[in-house]
Amino acid sequence: MKLRAVAALGLTAALALTACGGDATEEATNAETTAAAEETSAAADESSAAAEETAAGSDLSGELAGMGSSAMRVAQDAWTAAFMAENPGVTVSYAAEGSGAGREGIQNGSVQFAGSDRAFRVDENQAGAFASCAADSHVLNLPVYISPIAVIFNLEGVESLNMDAATVAGVFKGDIAKWNDPAIAALNEGVELPDEFITIVHRADDSGTTENFTDYLSQAAPEVWDAEADGMWPYEGGQPAPQTDGVKNAVASGQGTIGYVDASAADGVGIVSIGSEGNFFAPEPEAAAAAVEASPMVEGTPENDLALELDRQSTEGYPISLVAYAIACQNYEDQATADLVKGYLTFISSEAGQSLAAEQAGSAALSAGLRDQVAASIESINA
Incomplete structure (x- = not known):
């Protein structure tokens, strides 16, 4: 009887423990389910917020056409693709036909906007001179x-020069006229330079x-x-070639050739380092961004215009740089066009847009200021 009582007590205790374990497991399961539900809800809220943000960024619609600087071609290709992905109702085209064409x-x-490696000068930027703009803009x-x-070149056996x-x-x-000229040889000790004529390629x-x-040269x-x-x-004299790609291809396909291109197009050819007194910079x-940061604005420009006066005689860093401008109307004939231009230019000049250009084209991002x-x-x- 005592053994039966002990056994009964043990069985009762075991059942009690089992019941407690079942409650604990159920509580744990419920807690996990609650946490998962809360996590799912948070994710849903986040997705909803992202969707709202995307929708807000997609309010723009219409077509926007630009033309100009071929130096910006790689950056513009990246910018237009990214902007249209964020704004499915917008089509942006950019024809890289050269700054003058832009x-x-x-x-x-x-076109509604232009790209140019030089700004419109003060005497050119007069109200009424631009058919893309409102009459008084x-x-x-x-x-x-x-x-x-x-400065790029193609010379057999030589990859870089000073x-x-x-x-x-x-x-x-x-x-x-020749690659082994004493002026070049003196800056490139130990480099075998051929007795060969230099072929200049220019735009x-x-x-x-x-x-x-x-x-820069002047x-x-x-x-x-x-x-x-x-x-x-x-x-x-020299060999003329159209746009950046034309100069690059003419230099790369020739022998003894030299030309100048935006650095984004300088892959696969020899590159000249520029400097003096033993200090040469690729x-x-x-270095280009630093030179731009130190440059003042052009005097006498209209309000909101940001044309820069570049200092070409800096001895610190690489001295040959360009600033390419997005050129837009101060006022457009209609607000829809103004909003499209504002939306696109806001994106390309933003931190994200500048990072994209730096990644794709190797350009320097604008400073925060x-x-x-x-x-x-x-x-x-x-408008």
């Missing part, structure tokens, strides 16, 4: 793309890259380069 396009009304020059201009400003000017003017079209390049080597800065190549975007100035100018665009 400026002409906003003047004749064929001038345009805004907004810096959105900063990049070095690379040149100072006077040597670059002498080569592109035609005063230095055939009206080019902001050419204007920036010749601006400022940094005025004793050699006696032509003014200009978008059209100032000297006779075309790095950070310059980015804020651009944002304020874009905000002023209206």
